[in-house]
Amino acid sequence: MIQRPITVLMLSGLVLILLIGVTPAAAHGVEITYALTPVQTVRVEVIVHDLAGEPVRKADVTVFTPEVAPGDAPAAAEAELSPWLETSTDRNGWVSFVPDPALAGSWQIAVAVDDADAHITLPLAEESGLIRLASDQGISVMSSGLQVTVAATPITTIQVALHAQFDTGEAMDEAQVVVYAPDNPQDPFLTGTCDAEGRYAFAVDLGRPGVWEIQVRKAGHGDWLKIDLDENAIEFEEVPVDTAGDADSTNTTVQTVRLADEVARSVESDDGLSSGQIVLMSATTIWGFVGTALYFSRRRAATRPESESDN
Amino acid sequence: MPRRFVTLVLIVLLLSSALIALAQAATGTLEFYANGEDFVRQGFVSKDGWAISFDHVYVNLTGITAYQSDPPYEPADEDAELVFDVEAILEGSYLVDLAEGDEDADPLLVGEVDAPEGFYNALSWEMVPVEDEESDMDGYTLLIIGTAEKDGEVIDFTLGIEQSYTYTCGEYVGDERKGILEADDYADLEMTFHFDHVFGDGELPPDDGLNETAPGFAPFAALAEDGVLVTDLAALEEQLSEDDWTLLVDILPTLGHVGEGHCHATLLDDVGETAE
Numbered sequence: 001m002i003q004r005p006i007t008v009l010m011l012s013g014l015v016l017i018l019l020i021g022v023t024p025a026a027a028h029g030v031e032i033t034y035a036l037t038p039v040q041t042v043r044v045e046v047i048v049h050d051l052a053g054e055p056v057r058k059a060d061v062t063v064f065t066p067e068v069a070p071g072d073a074p075a076a077a078e079a080e081l082s083p084w085l086e087t088s089t090d091r092n093g094w095v096s097f098v099p100d101p102a103l104a105g106s107w108q109i110a111v112a113v114d115d116a117d118a119h120i121t122l123p124l125a126e127e128s129g130l131i132r133l134a135s136d137q138g139i140s141v142m143s144s145g146l147q148v149t150v151a152a153t154p155i156t157t158i159q160v161a162l163h164a165q166f167d168t169g170e171a172m173d174e175a176q177v178v179v180y181a182p183d184n185p186q187d188p189f190l191t192g193t194c195d196a197e198g199r200y201a202f203a204v205d206l207g208r209p210g211v212w213e214i215q216v217r218k219a220g221h222g223d224w225l226k227i228d229l230d231e232n233a234i235e236f237e238e239v240p241v242d243t244a245g246d247a248d249s250t251n252t253t254v255q256t257v258r259l260a261d262e263v264a265r266s267v268e269s270d271d272g273l274s275s276g277q278i279v280l281m282s283a284t285t286i287w288g289f290v291g292t293a294l295y296f297s298r299r300r301a302a303t304r305p306e307s308e309s310d311n
Numbered sequence: 312m313p314r315r316f317v318t319l320v321l322i323v324l325l326l327s328s329a330l331i332a333l334a335q336a337a338t339g340t341l342e343f344y345a346n347g348e349d350f351v352r353q354g355f356v357s358k359d360g361w362a363i364s365f366d367h368v369y370v371n372l373t374g375i376t377a378y379q380s381d382p383p384y385e386p387a388d389e390d391a392e393l394v395f396d397v398e399a400i401l402e403g404s405y406l407v408d409l410a411e412g413d414e415d416a417d418p419l420l421v422g423e424v425d426a427p428e429g430f431y432n433a434l435s436w437e438m439v440p441v442e443d444e445e446s447d448m449d450g451y452t453l454l455i456i457g458t459a460e461k462d463g464e465v466i467d468f469t470l471g472i473e474q475s476y477t478y479t480c481g482e483y484v485g486d487e488r489k490g491i492l493e494a495d496d497y498a499d500l501e502m503t504f505h506f507d508h509v510f511g512d513g514e515l516p517p518d519d520g521l522n523e524t525a526p527g528f529a530p531f532a533a534l535a536e537d538g539v540l541v542t543d544l545a546a547l548e549e550q551l552s553e554d555d556w557t558l559l560v561d562i563l564p565t566l567g568h569v570g571e572g573h574c575h576a577t578l579l580d581d582v583g584e585t586a587e
Contacts, residue, residue, distance in 0.1 A: 185430065185488065186488060186491060217484055224383075224484065
């Protein structure tokens, strides 16, 4: 029986698909396994202004998981603890990220530019398996020289949980992780660090479909993991949800695919124009110009006698 | 009117030529670098405690080619084929000294080519013997000249490698992303050589995977006479123990990398045919 259509609509999109891919191992190689899980989470938006209200671009934004105690972001930064995310604001003083939905608790955000900095505690609470901002209101912090506003918007997305290890079976603890979104292969979507077991999780932005590219490396060894969220046989399945919104019944489908078969083939490649295309395009263009020239020539020839007779 | 028509047609042809030139100008410059890493530039301590410094590490490179592979080439997959839409070839052979410059030297620019824009996510090259009877490199693909020191014992060594290899690699793995070439711009790719694979790394535990598969320097030191060792693969096959020889020939194909990314190595025989 359905009483809350919106909730049901959202939860019906909350399907559970488990995809496991494995990169083949090389000599002295790296093996990366991953799981994809659709989840309900939030998109966190951070907006940084100076005290005059002007957006601050290229402010360093460092995010720590709840493993860093509330208020300890400055200490964590000084102690060079591995942040979950390092990024910077755009020209509008804006940056966004999707926190790991598995890590409810108080996330720490450190913002720094020149001599000014600010630190924000972001309380993300878990309720019925969903993560949300504990406060209904956004968070606004004013510090020496900066005004930082943080808001969290509920979204449905896919969590990528990867596990990196050497082919000896040793975990790639503290391995560096760099994630590139499909529409920007040059600038990292986020960077982070694996935990002591070589695990790292992040949520993709479903508004940026295509091949997500993830580089994992440590101690001179590394590899790429490429996940195509368009063609990767991700099948969203409707999940029956009762009126109480009990999400326990979401354990529906488990699917396994090989990375080489399902993922690697879909990286975008800019081939440019082939010679045939260039010839065809050129011929078409030339014919267009010639045709235009002929048209105006005929038209001028046809109108000239009238002009002459006028004189 | 005919003259005016001819003028118009000429203008049209001029504009068309300009358009064609613009269409063909979607190229940039692709630079190829070789890098022996800090291990070669600064020296390092082998897994068995020998402090090694390098005077010269000559490597003879040819067939250097970048690819826009699709699907992205995955060298770790034994069944993977290199399928590409566009390739950019650096013609010629290049004898490079990876130890050139001081300890903070940048990777060495081997050469550059004009290439269509796009993402060059695969790279291959060959290491082949120099054919020059007047050169110390004659017959060698790789010549390592340096000094090793341990507990007051100093050994000047010269190791020659005659074996040819083809390295076929995927995308560069490292601090920055390489190979994305935009029109009228520059991009670079790097052939990286990991010499810690041969000698091991004293900063890593003995049971680290790298050290377990590295011969180290001790087997070579044992062959030195009066503090001097000049040898090559042909001699080492006779001189080394069976275990050390196996370690050496197994590890040499893993020298070539793209940053920290691994490559697929193929051994070539003297006439350039695939041997394995």
